Amino acid sequence: MVGYTPILTCHTEHVSCCFAEIISKVDRRSGQEVEKEPKSLKNGEAAFVRLVPSKPICVESFEENPQLGRFLIRDMQRTVAVGIIKCVNKKEPLRIRSPGKLAPPPTKPSKPQ
Numbered sequence: 001m002v003g004y005t006p007i008l009t010c011h012t013e014h015v016s017c018c019f020a021e022i023i024s025k026v027d028r029r030s031g032q033e034v035e036k037e038p039k040s041l042k043n044g045e046a047a048f049v050r051l052v053p054s055k056p057i058c059v060e061s062f063e064e065n066p067q068l069g070r071f072l073i074r075d076m077q078r079t080v081a082v083g084i085i086k087c088v089n090k091k092e093p094l095r096i097r098s099p100g101k102l103a104p105p106p107t108k109p110s111k112p113q
Helices: none
Strands: 007-010 013-028 034-036 044-053 069-076 078-086 097-099 101-102
Touching: none
Parallel strands: none
Antiparallel strands: 007 013, 007 069, 013 034, 013 044, 069 078, 097 101
16 A cells, blocks of 8 residues: 555645555444555455655645545546545745746844844
8 A cells, every 4th residue: 555656636736645554454333553654455444544645735734624535536537535634744835036946945034132
């Protein structure tokens, strides 16, 4: 299951994503952790997983914005999974100086004392 790369659909975005890690398998009704770091998942099971998109996409956690917090995973035009986004690891955007050259990330100004 780790390394599987289906299509992630969130709102109007369609991006391939990689299952980087299966964090834990949980009970669908109670939400209690059943197994930590399982090797695979079967039909009907629920889990916390870490997905890595192939390109940047605009998503939010379900608590902050329910419309951007739901996703659908499809493979070969069949729905494989649905879920909600619990947390987002945001990265600093790259700033382009001139064509072909990347600028360093901006530094925060120091506070006067």
